[in-house]
Amino acid sequence: MEYSVIRNLIVEIPQVPGNFAKVVSVIGSELADLGDIETLKIGTHSTIRDISVQFEDEAHIERVVEKISQLGGGIMIHAVSDDVLKAHEGGKIHMGSRREIRSLGDLRRVYTPGVANVCKAIEKDPEQAHYFTGIGNTVAIVTDGTAILGLGDIGPVAGMPVMEGKAALFDQFVGISGVPILLDTSDPDQVVETIKHIHKGYGGILLEDIGSPHCFEIEDRLKAELDVPVMHDDQHGTAVVTLAAILSACRTAGVDLAKAKVGQIGLGAAGLAICRMLLAYGVEEVYGSDLSQDARDRLRKSGGTVVSTVDEIMENSDIVVATTGVQGLIKKEQVREGQIILALSNPHPEIRPDEALEAGAAFAADGRLVNNVLGFPGIFRGALNARAKEITYPMLIAAAQAIVDSTREGDLVPHPLDPNVHVAVTEAVERAANTGLAQ
Ligand SMILES: NC(=O)C1=CN([C@@H]2O[C@H](COP(=O)(O)OP(=O)(O)OC[C@H]3O[C@@H](n4cnc5c(N)ncnc54)[C@H](O)[C@@H]3O)[C@@H](O)[C@H]2O)C=CC1
Numbered sequence: 001m002e003y004s005v006i007r008n009l010i011v012e013i014p015q016v017p018g019n020f021a022k023v024v025s026v027i028g029s030e031l032a033d034l035g036d037i038e039t040l041k042i043g044t045h046s047t048i049r050d051i052s053v054q055f056e057d058e059a060h061i062e063r064v065v066e067k068i069s070q071l072g073g074g075i076m077i078h079a080v081s082d083d084v085l086k087a088h089e090g091g092k093i094h095m096g097s098r099r100e101i102r103s104l105g106d107l108r109r110v111y112t113p114g115v116a117n118v119c120k121a122i123e124k125d126p127e128q129a130h131y132f133t134g135i136g137n138t139v140a141i142v143t144d145g146t147a148i149l150g151l152g153d154i155g156p157v158a159g160m161p162v163m164e165g166k167a168a169l170f171d172q173f174v175g176i177s178g179v180p181i182l183l184d185t186s187d188p189d190q191v192v193e194t195i196k197h198i199h200k201g202y203g204g205i206l207l208e209d210i211g212s213p214h215c216f217e218i219e220d221r222l223k224a225e226l227d228v229p230v231m232h233d234d235q236h237g238t239a240v241v242t243l244a245a246i247l248s249a250c251r252t253a254g255v256d257l258a259k260a261k262v263g264q265i266g267l268g269a270a271g272l273a274i275c276r277m278l279l280a281y282g283v284e285e286v287y288g289s290d291l292s293q294d295a296r297d298r299l300r301k302s303g304g305t306v307v308s309t310v311d312e313i314m315e316n317s318d319i320v321v322a323t324t325g326v327q328g329l330i331k332k333e334q335v336r337e338g339q340i341i342l343a344l345s346n347p348h349p350e351i352r353p354d355e356a357l358e359a360g361a362a363f364a365a366d367g368r369l370v371n372n373v374l375g376f377p378g379i380f381r382g383a384l385n386a387r388a389k390e391i392t393y394p395m396l397i398a399a400a401q402a403i404v405d406s407t408r409e410g411d412l413v414p415h416p417l418d419p420n421v422h423v424a425v426t427e428a429v430e431r432a433a434n435t436g437l438a439q
């Protein structure tokens, strides 16, 4: 079952033993996926609960609502609310103040005339900006909207909810202020020029959901021209987390990754970076396929082997990674016994993990589990802490190893809400950056 929609059922349930179980049993028997349950009100005779449920589609919602309504005995659905939309009302982020302004004294300290002295101190020694402004703790989240998740070129404004999401994750996990920057151009010259002109307000630049191939040139040029860390998350954040998941799977399965055959389906931003990361890690056989000739050429130039079809990848690989944005691209019949399958496209994977496991895969995961959220917050926190001017391969490999070390035996990756993983990635990246600086 592919769950595409989340709804919250607001249900009033008379306090009779077994009543709540009847509601849950309808949800289970209809194969909807039960999520969080919150008690909204305990009355004298009945309780109102907010039950979060994932459904396949609108018809699925209607079926479950109808069946719960038919239970009788006073069980009543008061509302079916869309909490995902509600969570986005007014946006998910805002710029706040770190200082309270309650008196004229505060006003003079925080703003004029006091602020002028701080400006002059920075004018005299620009390094002071690191201590007296938030620049060193702020990262620009830059998109041109051309590869928003697997939704494609939907434009930067439609992509804003994703950028706000990344900013919320930065703040919650590592205390970085993420500022979305929406570009209405994809032309590499214009993108590079724009970011060059605004970069002074930021301690780092996170490129997000910029499609291939222009993402490669944009990142390379910005890395070369700016003296702050620049990272395209869909390339390197994804490659770090994918390497970590593969290493954990190999550890559990007793497989030597260097000797394993890895097949990558889709050689865009995420796919090519995953191949390059695996090759840099020492994997000898990395195969890849893509519809685009240019994408295949890029893999060849990076040292990987091009194969023509998805079938060939599925037939010959011990480990398969897919980042095409194409839902259901991998069929159950193509899965080989004992394969490790990471179908990472969001919002819908190339094959659902339950299907892949049913078809004989030893490990299977989708992009909700193996997600760059485990990497980018700590990578930037570590780089900013070390005041690194760039994010290097050793820093990325250190991040991947920290994720592996934070993973419980038998799991592929840690839970994204486990604060320890973000601390571990931060520390590993900072250490690797400092080692690099010392060399
Ligand atoms: N789980 C995670 O953390 C992440 C997941 N992704 C997902 O990966 C997908 C791709 O993202 P990007 O690499 O940024 O996009 P992209 O547009 O740069 O790359 C997609 C590539 O897939 C290729 N492709 C499309 N259909 C194909 C097919 N039938 N066979 C072979 N190749 C095919 C395209 O030619 C293109 O080269 C998206 O769905 C995105 O959500 C991306 C980054 C992180």
Ligand SMILES: CC(=O)C(=O)O
Residues within 6 Å of the ligand: 148, 149, 150, 209, 233, 234, 345, 346, 367, 371, 372, 373
């Ligand atoms: C997770 C992410 O960055 C993506 O799907 O594009």
Ligand SMILES: [Mg+2]
Residues within 6 Å of the ligand: 149, 208, 209, 233, 234
């Ligand atoms: Mg992305």
